[in-house]
Amino acid sequence: MNDATANISLEARGLQKSFGGLVATDNLSLEATRGEIHAVIGPNGAGKTTFVNLLSGILKPDGGAILFEGRDITRLSAPARVNQGLARSFQITSIFRDFTVLENVMLSVQAGQGHSFRFWKPVAKDESLRGPARELLEKVGLGDRTEVIAGNLAHGEQRQLEIAISLATNPTFLLLDEPMAGMGPEESQGMIDFLKALKGDYTMLLVEHDMDAVFALADRITVLVYGKAIATGAPDEIRNDPAVRAAYLGDDATDDANGESA
Amino acid sequence: MAELKNPASILTLIVIGLCAVVPFLAPALGEPFYVIVFARIMIWAIAAVSLNLIMGYGGMISFGHAVYLGIGGYTIGILAFHGITSAWIQWPVAIGACAFISLIFGAISLRTRGVYFIMITLALAQMIFFLSVSAERYGSDDGLNILTRSDFGLSFFDLNDKLTMYYTIFAVLLASVFISWKLIHSRFGVVMRAAKSNDTRVQAVGVSTYRYRLIAFVIAGVMCGIAGLLQANFERFVSPDMMNWPRSGELIFMVVLGGMSTIFGPVTGAFVFLMLSEILSTWTIHWHIIFGPFLVLVVLFARGGIHGLLTPRASRDE
Ligand SMILES: Nc1ncnc2c1ncn2[C@@H]1O[C@H](COP(=O)(O)OP(=O)(O)O)[C@@H](O)[C@H]1O
Numbered sequence A: 001m002n003d004a005t006a007n008i009s010l011e012a013r014g015l016q017k018s019f020g021g022l023v024a025t026d027n028l029s030l031e032a033t034r035g036e037i038h039a040v041i042g043p044n045g046a047g048k049t050t051f052v053n054l055l056s057g058i059l060k061p062d063g064g065a066i067l068f069e070g071r072d073i074t075r076l077s078a079p080a081r082v083n084q085g086l087a088r089s090f091q092i093t094s095i096f097r098d099f100t101v102l103e104n105v106m107l108s109v110q111a112g113q114g115h116s117f118r119f120w121k122p123v124a125k126d127e128s129l130r131g132p133a134r135e136l137l138e139k140v141g142l143g144d145r146t147e148v149i150a151g152n153l154a155h156g157e158q159r160q161l162e163i164a165i166s167l168a169t170n171p172t173f174l175l176l177d178e179p180m181a182g183m184g185p186e187e188s189q190g191m192i193d194f195l196k197a198l199k200g201d202y203t204m205l206l207v208e209h210d211m212d213a214v215f216a217l218a219d220r221i222t223v224l225v226y227g228k229a230i231a232t233g234a235p236d237e238i239r240n241d242p243a244v245r246a247a248y249l250g251d252d253a254t255d256d257a258n259g260e261s262a
Numbered sequence B: 001m002a003e004l005k006n007p008a009s010i011l012t013l014i015v016i017g018l019c020a021v022v023p024f025l026a027p028a029l030g031e032p033f034y035v036i037v038f039a040r041i042m043i044w045a046i047a048a049v050s051l052n053l054i055m056g057y058g059g060m061i062s063f064g065h066a067v068y069l070g071i072g073g074y075t076i077g078i079l080a081f082h083g084i085t086s087a088w089i090q091w092p093v094a095i096g097a098c099a100f101i102s103l104i105f106g107a108i109s110l111r112t113r114g115v116y117f118i119m120i121t122l123a124l125a126q127m128i129f130f131l132s133v134s135a136e137r138y139g140s141d142d143g144l145n146i147l148t149r150s151d152f153g154l155s156f157f158d159l160n161d162k163l164t165m166y167y168t169i170f171a172v173l174l175a176s177v178f179i180s181w182k183l184i185h186s187r188f189g190v191v192m193r194a195a196k197s198n199d200t201r202v203q204a205v206g207v208s209t210y211r212y213r214l215i216a217f218v219i220a221g222v223m224c225g226i227a228g229l230l231q232a233n234f235e236r237f238v239s240p241d242m243m244n245w246p247r248s249g250e251l252i253f254m255v256v257l258g259g260m261s262t263i264f265g266p267v268t269g270a271f272v273f274l275m276l277s278e279i280l281s282t283w284t285i286h287w288h289i290i291f292g293p294f295l296v297l298v299v300l301f302a303r304g305g306i307h308g309l310l311t312p313r314a315s316r317d318e
């Protein structure tokens, strides 16, 4: 018990969130152990993105608590959480489309170096920003795309950049909201390999629709339906859980077909 | 700032060059009145440059920006009215007043977004406008004459000297353009521009954008206030009209016309806007009927304004 709690990186305790009459997060608890990939799956509208927004501080919960590395961060602002090492990526690609790929990542590096009340020195020549940004882009496989305007990247590359921006904040924990969203099978496989390579260096909460990806990557899976966690366990347990099959995996095939055509 | 192959840079140089030689060129051509016209336009250009800083680069569409012209101007007027004419007191007080008011107005209005931001900046500015209208002591509607210009106490720097006045305005204009250019390429400017395009994302990399937007708002307010104190000194007159809402609207048009989020666009915009309205108004009293649709067309079809049109896509660095 003590061992287990000491190893917990992020913990949600009885989180509650409603939009008007709609309960999007319903008494949701979850523990992510250090170093693991903890997947969160569930049908569209189950409240996965809302959960990520609560954990990252973009939304404030109506009730419950969030603990990160033993500290209560429930009241912390989104930027403050990032500065503690809790980074996120977005389901809907959220990059700076007019900036170059390098500039996108440089902003994160800059944010990690303290305040930006520096009004005079041009960033374009700032090696303390360019260097680390370039290094990270090499690592994520965008090393030869640094000077491209981000909006002109292919969709798959934009998804890679999305994650690179988050990685450049030097997090210990990554909240990934459907990193494979909108990707074809080949690109998805690339992303799976990429996340596998990151495994161990970061604790990850992986929200994903793509079941193949989830079963390929996750150490543990939490299933969300109508904002509630109906099951948590190892991939095999989840696969064979009757409640899960009934609620979710049963209509996996139709969901997948929708995903492909989108 | 960019290579000369770029037509927008050439236009920039032409405008700067013209401003530099007009005090000699205009009298030589028998049109000395143009010295005054240029000085007036340059003052507006400084205000437009300051607005572009928050509107073009920060996405903050302030519909009350002219209020800082008024605050800067009235500070000079009111201090002079009470016999305080030293520039060493007047100018810091004017700048401080603009910084203070823009800090408060920014702190309030930056809690909102979009149309609400536009409406709140307008409402706050109109408050000050009505305050000036109701200040009977300082001339109310009729405005306030300024008997003596800001006095630096220096024999070689006297704003009563026409050339000194003109080139002071010119220098402040160049400085405001240069400062904007430095700002937007600095770390501060990167945060500002990034927050314009995707505020949530900037927060998600660990930056509280509110503070940066607020400081940008204050910098723009102060820069516009300096335009106001120059205007007060140049015209030796201030009136509520200089900060009424149509002035704020005109500033927005100057920026859009010349090219939002281009460094020099607002200056060109101020020139084209004020020259056109000057020329059109001599043709017909119904000039607004021509000018209005013209501006609408520019907004619709030339999204980057004049400088946007003249800048090849590849070399847009801002
Ligand atoms: N900002 C919001 N305002 C109102 N309703 C919302 C908002 N965000 C999400 N919802 C609703 O909450 C439910 C959960 O949405 P979401 O978290 O996006 O689901 P998922 O990511 O699992 O598809 C949906 O019914 C959605 O319409």
Ligand SMILES: [Mg+2]
Binding pocket: A048, A049, A050, A091
């Ligand atoms: Mg979602």
